[in-house]
Amino acid sequence: MDINLLKRLVKVVEQSNITEFSVQEGDLKIKISKNSKQSVNTVISQPINPVVQTAEPVAAQEPKAKEEEVNTNYHEIRSPIVGTFYRAPAPDADTYVQVGDIVSVGSVLCIVEAMKLMNEIESDADGKIVKILVENATPVEYNQPLFLIEKT
Amino acid sequence: MSAFTFKLEEMDIKLDTEYIGTNFIFYDELNSTNERLLTDDSIKQHGTVLLTENQFVGRGRMGRKWISEKDLSLTFSILLTEDVDSKNINIVNLGASLAVAKSMENLYQLDVNLKWPNDILISNRKVSGILVESITKGNRFEKVVVGIGINVNQPVFEGKLLIPPTSVRKEFGRPVKRERVLSEVLNEFESILEQIKTDPKGVLDSWRSRCNWIGEKVKVINGSDELVGLFDDIDSDGFLLLQQKDGTKKIINGDVSLRKT
Numbered sequence: 158m159d160i161n162l163l164k165r166l167v168k169v170v171e172q173s174n175i176t177e178f179s180v181q182e183g184d185l186k187i188k189i190s191k192n193s194k195q196s197v198n199t200v201i202s203q204p205i206n207p208v209v210q211t212a213e214p215v216a217a218q219e220p221k222a223k224e225e226e227v228n229t230n231y232h233e234i235r236s237p238i239v240g241t242f243y244r245a246p247a248p249d250a251d252t253y254v255q256v257g258d259i260v261s262v263g264s265v266l267c268i269v270e271a272m273k274l275m276n277e278i279e280s281d282a283d284g285k286i287v288k289i290l291v292e293n294a295t296p297v298e299y300n301q302p303l304f305l306i307e308k309t
Numbered sequence: 310m311s312a313f314t315f316k317l318e319e320m321d322i323k324l325d326t327e328y329i330g331t332n333f334i335f336y337d338e339l340n341s342t343n344e345r346l347l348t349d350d351s352i353k354q355h356g357t358v359l360l361t362e363n364q365f366v367g368r369g370r371m372g373r374k375w376i377s378e379k380d381l382s383l384t385f386s387i388l389l390t391e392d393v394d395s396k397n398i399n400i401v402n403l404g405a406s407l408a409v410a411k412s413m414e415n416l417y418q419l420d421v422n423l424k425w426p427n428d429i430l431i432s433n434r435k436v437s438g439i440l441v442e443s444i445t446k447g448n449r450f451e452k453v454v455v456g457i458g459i460n461v462n463q464p465v466f467e468g469k470l471l472i473p474p475t476s477v478r479k480e481f482g483r484p485v486k487r488e489r490v491l492s493e494v495l496n497e498f499e500s501i502l503e504q505i506k507t508d509p510k511g512v513l514d515s516w517r518s519r520c521n522w523i524g525e526k527v528k529v530i531n532g533s534d535e536l537v538g539l540f541d542d543i544d545s546d547g548f549l550l551l552q553q554k555d556g557t558k559k560i561i562n563g564d565v566s567l568r569k570t
Binding site for chain 1 (some may be wrong): 399403441444447449450517532547548
């Protein structure tokens with residue numbers, strides 16, 4: 158599913174008088190429902206693809222829950238650099254944040270390390286961490302989304 | 310006051326910069342110069358240099374320690390609040406080690422080897438280490454703190470360390486002035502920062518020409534990951550290109566060592 162298409166759909170529903178919208182494309186079902194004036198909820202359900210893709214490395218085949226909620230009130234924290242994502246300041250230390258934590262502008266969320274440079278990423282929004290999008294100690298690309306924050 | 314006590318005025322005479330070190334802070338003792346510049350929001354000026362004689366909690370990568378010695382080593386950090394962005398941050402990082410290397414050459418004609426990404430070695434021993442830490446908010450680099458430790462006048466080193474250490478004094482043959490080393494590093498670093506704005510490729514070339522391990526067989530360890538290959542080059546972002554049988558791999562992080570064959 159193209160994320161931009163999804164964003165456009167959410168926007169269309171948001172700006173219209175429709176309160177519920179659903180579409181099916183093959184196995185993929187998308188249901189967008191509006192339960193308040195501001196927020197739009199999107200539920201995507203897609204069965205896990207049973208076809209083994211031999212070209213992909215094994216690690217990439219971890220089954221992932223395909224159920225995601227997209228809310229226009231959500232804010233993405235993206236990586237400003239290419240590097241390795243760490244949720245804690247040192248291997249044996251506590252993580253900076255967990256899902257459910259309330260953060261404010263300036264709260265440290267994670268470290269991305271590149272060439273020994275340790276870059277602390279601070280939140281640029283007030284809100285609640287609703288999702289951590291990257292596994293600890295894995296590589297991230299420039300501009301890759303790391304956290305979803307529900308803005309307050 | 311011993312003969313080795315740091316004299317600010319001697320450093321200042323040789324300092325020839327527009328912004329690096331024009332705001333200069335000295336602490337007799339401090340937990341960590343990097344930590345102070347990162348956390349003290351009252352220190353804002355671009356180019357501020359913070360020097361301490363006694364650093365109690367010197368930091369290295371992933372919680373490793375940096376050991377400094379009063380009156381003998383140089384332990385300082387440089388604060389950058391402008392002109393750093395996602396595109397040039399890695400070159401600033403490499404540029405810091407380049408500044409130290411050039412200073413060693415200019416002042417003492419020492420033969421320096423840069424170990425990726427930013428250790429400074431003489432005869433395969435570590436004379437200086439660098440730890441850059443930064444804070445970003447959104448896409449903006451709020452602070453970049455370049456921490457530099459240089460072994461200047463230590464006559465001996467005790468204990469077993471990760472990489473065997475050396476000092477400028479040991480390599481040059483006699484004690485040198487720490488004030489002169491510091492001013493030279495700051496002068497070189499500012500001129501490299503200026504060159505990054507107009508000619509980042511030239512900075513990478515200067516770095517490359519001082520990296521003796523390019524073309525050698527190396528081992529790269531990152532956590533539990535261990536790779537062996539040929540150190541082919543650094544790319545335009547400063548990342549290490551490791552040539553292996555099945556192609557070239559871009560290394561973002563890791564400890565590089567020469568592989569003995």
